[in-house]
Structure formats: structure tokens, C-alpha cells
Amino acid sequence: MVNKVQEYGNTVLTQSLPNQIPNLLESKPVLQIWGKQPLQGQVRISGAKNSALVLMTGALLASEPCRLHNVPALADIKSMGDILSALGVKLSLDGNTLDIDARHISETQAPYELVSQLRASFFALGPLLARTGVAQMPLPGGCAIGARPVELHVRGLQQMGADIYIEHGVVRAHARRLKGAKIYLDYPSVGATETLMMAATLADGTTTIKNAAQEPEVEDLANFCRALGANIFGAGTNTITIEGVSKLHGADYRIIPDRIEAGTFLVAGAITRSEIQIAPVVPEHLIPVIAKLREIGVQVVADAPDCLRVLPAPMYRGADIETRPHPGFPTDMQALFMTLLTISEGNSVISETVFENRLGHVPELLRMGADIRIKGNHAFIQGVPQLSGAPVTGTDLRASAALVVAALAAEGKTTIQGLQHLDRGYDGIEHKLLKLGAQIERIVPEIPTDIGIPLPL
Ligand code: EPZ
Numbered sequence: 001m002v003n004k005v006q007e008y009g010n011t012v013l014t015q016s017l018p019n020q021i022p023n024l025l026e027s028k029p030v031l032q033i034w035g036k037q038p039l040q041g042q043v044r045i046s047g048a049k050n051s052a053l054v055l056m057t058g059a060l061l062a063s064e065p066c067r068l069h070n071v072p073a074l075a076d077i078k079s080m081g082d083i084l085s086a087l088g089v090k091l092s093l094d095g096n097t098l099d100i101d102a103r104h105i106s107e108t109q110a111p112y113e114l115v116s117q118l119r120a121s122f123f124a125l126g127p128l129l130a131r132t133g134v135a136q137m138p139l140p141g142g143c144a145i146g147a148r149p150v151e152l153h154v155r156g157l158q159q160m161g162a163d164i165y166i167e168h169g170v171v172r173a174h175a176r177r178l179k180g181a182k183i184y185l186d187y188p189s190v191g192a193t194e195t196l197m198m199a200a201t202l203a204d205g206t207t208t209i210k211n212a213a214q215e216p217e218v219e220d221l222a223n224f225c226r227a228l229g230a231n232i233f234g235a236g237t238n239t240i241t242i243e244g245v246s247k248l249h250g251a252d253y254r255i256i257p258d259r260i261e262a263g264t265f266l267v268a269g270a271i272t273r274s275e276i277q278i279a280p281v282v283p284e285h286l287i288p289v290i291a292k293l294r295e296i297g298v299q300v301v302a303d304a305p306d307c308l309r310v311l312p313a314p315m316y317r318g319a320d321i322e323t324r325p326h327p328g329f330p331t332d333m334q335a336l337f338m339t340l341l342t343i344s345e346g347n348s349v350i351s352e353t354v355f356e357n358r359l360g361h362v363p364e365l366l367r368m369g370a371d372i373r374i375k376g377n378h379a380f381i382q383g384v385p386q387l388s389g390a391p392v393t394g395t396d397l398r399a400s401a402a403l404v405v406a407a408l409a410a411e412g413k414t415t416i417q418g419l420q421h422l423d424r425g426y427d428g429i430e431h432k433l434l435k436l437g438a439q440i441e442r443i444v445p446e447i448p449t450d451i452g453i454p455l456p457l
Contacts, residue, residue, distance in 0.1 A: 030416060061131055068097070189213060
């Protein structure tokens with residue numbers, strides 16, 4: 001079947017108007033899941049969201065068109081496409097292949113109403129400034145999991161000679177040409193590392209970034225930039241060196257598989273005590289996740305270099321988790337593992353050290369019968385024999401995924417609201433789960449005609 005080619009541009013912009021004031025009577029779709037269905041078969045993992053998004057901003061560096069393969073079909077990808085087209089970039093999506101033509105950048109400020117919906121769009125600041133000498137990016141603001149400041153991005157660009165000031169909530173940056181600099185990041189921020197690495201590819205001279213983020217998505221971005229003709233060394237370690245060049249050409253590049261989606265399905269197999277295969281994956285991207293699963297008692301075996309199989313066990317043991325920058329345990333997997341630990345024997349402690357407010361899934365898991373106490377950014381979990389289905393609401397992307405996984409294991413029916421979060425980061429999750437044998441459906445509940453307010457006789 002020929003995929004519908006989705007053109008970004010005005011039509012899409014009009015479609016992606018800011019969220020309308022929620023119509024209280026408007027009924028939003030929900031997921032209904034009947035738990036305790038064993039899963040079987042193989043699930044296909046999509047391209048990595050956190051790689052695709054930053055590679056899209058990286059295409060701003062190129063003076064020739066680029067083509068990205070294995071782009072996941074996600075709301076965030078569409079939002080990023082809207083933002084780039086607002087800058088004058090031409091995009092064309094055909095299935096999972098995205099053509100990006102940034103030869104003619106006509107705008108240097110992305111619209112606030114789009115940036116506020118997608119924090120990752122702030123990553124465009126560095127490449128836009130490096131390519132055009134001017135960039136104006138609304139401050140993205142916080143989100144459910146934290147304040148999400150960006151001072152490390154700004155400070156690093158200033159060290160590269162950018163003249164930056166913040167006015168009316170917009171970061172305004174100018175630089176005739178950025179200069180190579182020696183940068184030390186106070187914290188190994190993924191976004192700051194990516195912003196500065198991209199900016200440095202077109203700077204005059206050599207840039208080193210010390211205490212750089214080592215996430216696989218940073219390495220994927222470096223490989224993409226190298227495909228454009230950039231000179232980058234050390235990506236994936238805590239010290240990255242970039243020798244600036246004057247111009248970058250186009251590239252045809254395939255995005256890595258999504259390690260967090262892969263981890264999500266590993267946990268789904270474990271918690272439903274099912275044997276399922278997950279592919280394609282890059283096993284070394286999942287080392288902390290696989291190690292923790294094995295500590296809990298879940299068997300994970302490699303059926304092929306890019307295929308993992310999860311084998312259930314009759315009993316899971318509690319474990320302690322502390323989220324850390326890569327290669328530590330990934331914060332994006334914290335909510336998913338908390339769900340697994342709620343039905344593991346004994347006590348577990350989870351410490352969320354990366355984001356200040358990423359325990360929003362706990363109240364919802366409590367509604368499903370979990371035994372969890374929060375003290376600061378620590379969650380103390382006492383394993384229970386069984387979760388029970390309930391109406392719950394997702395508060396952020398990974399919290400919503402954790403509720404889906406909890407529902408798969410729970411006794412009875414669970415109804416999950418807040419799907420706008422889930423759709424940002426999971427490409428067709430209910431179709432993939434249906435294919436594995438889960439009892440799941442997305443419905444739009446009837447609007448109750450009697451809205452429960454007694455009318456005067
Ligand atoms: C990226 O966010 C990911 N998003 C996040 O994934 C992921 O959780 C995070 O990295 C950590 O791995 C994308 O790649 C689009 P950070 P990012 O800068 O770059 C603080 C998901 O669910 N910080 O490494 O924003 C910050 O407040 C999402 O897919 C500063 O203080 O993360 C946070 O506490 C969620 N100042 C910590 O660093 C700064 O200038 C880690 O943030 C920048 C960050």
C-alpha cells in the first residue's frame with residue numbers, strides 16, 4: 001500500500017493549532033485493557049524518538065537535503081516537523097522515511113505555541129545559530145517531570161562566542177561565526193551535549209565538551225553529523241572533540257532502534273509472565289536494563305545479534321534502582337520498572353536522581369493496589385501478589401506507559417486516560433500489544449447525557 005505522503009507546512013500548521021481550551025464535555029479517547037492475558041510472538045521496535053527528534057534539528061546544519069530512515073510515527077515527530085517548516089525547511093514524510101531540505105532557512109524564530117508543546121525543539125537553537133548566525137528560540141518551559149532549565153545550552157554557546165540574551169521569554173542569539181571552545185558541563189545533560197556538539201560542527205576551530213552525556217542517542221547524532229561531513233571524535237564517552245568545518249553536505253541516514261520502547265516491551269513480557277521476542281534492538285544500549293531485569297529474576301536471552309527474548313519466572317525478587325545518566329540506569333525506564341517491582345517479592349527502593357518530579361505514576365499505581373510510599377525523590381515499594389484493574393490517568397509519557405504495563409498484569413479491566421502523553425513517544429503501542437495477544441482497545445467513551453447535575457424541577 002502506498003503510504004500517504006504527509007507534507008509539512010501551512011496545512012499542517014493549521015492542523016496543529018495550540019490545544020483548544022478543553023471542552024469539558026468533549027470526550028477524549030481512552031485505552032481499555034483487560035489484564036492477565038499471556039503475550040506471545042515478536043514485537044517490532046520502531047526508530048528511537050530521542051534520536052529522530054535531535055537528528056531532525058541536526059538537518060538544519062546541512063546545505064543540502066537529508067533523508068532519515070526508520071523515523072517513528074509519533075506526535076512529537078509531527079510537532080518537530082511543524083516547527084522546522086515554520087523556519088522555512090521543506091519536509092516530506094513517506095511512511096518512516098523523512099526528507100528534510102534545509103537549504104533555504106527563511107525564519108530564525110520558531111513560534112512559541114509550537115515550541116511550548118515540544119521541549120526538544122529547543123535543540124534547534126545550536127544548529128540554527130551555527131548555520132545562519134542568528135537564532136531566536138522561545139524558552140521551552142517546564143513539564144510534568146521538572147523545570148527543565150536550559151542554562152547549560154546557553155552558557156556553552158556563549159563560551160563559543162555567541163551573543164545571547166533572553167527577552168520576553170525568548171532566547172535571542174547572534175554570532176557571525178561560532179568559535180571552538182573548551183566546555184565543561186556541570187551536569188552531563190543530553191540536550192546540552194547535543195546542542196553544543198551540533199553548533200561546534202560549523203564553528204571556527206576545535207571544541208571539546210567535557211562531562212558530556214554518553215547516551216546512545218548522542219552517539220547516533222554524532223554519526224549522523226559525521227555523515228554530513230562533520231569531524232567529531234569521542235561521542236559516547238564523557239569527552240567529545242569537534243573540529244569545525246565551513247559547510248556540511250546532505251546525508252541518507254538510518255536511525256537506531258528505540259531502547260526505551262524495547263525496554264518497555266521487555267517489562268511487558270516479564271510482568272505478564274510471557275515469552276516474547278523484541279527486535280530490532282542494539283543490546284549494548286540496554287545493558288543497565290537487562291542487568292536489572294536479571295537481578296529481579298527475569299531471564300533475557302539473545303536469539304540473534306539484534307533480537308532479545310524475555311523468559312518469565314514464577315517469582316520476581318525486589319531490587320533497588322537509582323536513575324543516573326548513561327551508562328547508569330535510565331530515568332526513562334524508572335516508571336516501567338516500578339510497575340514490575342510492585343508485584344515482585346520483598347522490598348524495593350527507587351531513587352529518581354535525574355528529574356525532580358518524575359514519580360507521578362505512583363498515585364495511579366496505588367489505585368491499582370500497589371504498596372508504595374514516597375519520601376522526597378525516593379519510592380519505597382512493598383511487593384503485592386496482584387494488581388487490580390482501575391480507571392487511571394497518565395501524567396507524562398513514561399508514566400502512561402507504566403500504566404499500560406500495569407494494566408496488562410492486573411486482574412480485571414483498566415481504563416487509561418491521558419493518551420496524548422502516550423502518543424508522543426510510542427508508535428502504535430496498542431496495535432503492537434494486540435498483535436502479541438493483549439486484550440486492549442482505544443475507544444472514545446460516550447459523553448454522558450445526564451452530566452450528573454440535578455436540574456431544577
Ligand atoms: C533527554 O532530555 C530526553 N529527551 C529525555 O527523554 C531523557 O529523560 C533525558 O534526556 C535524560 O536521559 C530527548 O532526548 C528529547 P537532560 P533532556 O538535559 O536533554 C537538568 C522521554 O521520556 N538540566 O539530560 O532535556 C535537567 O533539569 C524524555 O523520552 C539542567 O539543569 O535531559 C534534568 O534534571 C523525558 N540544565 C537533568 O539535567 C540544563 O541546561 C537531565 O536533563 C539542562 C538540563
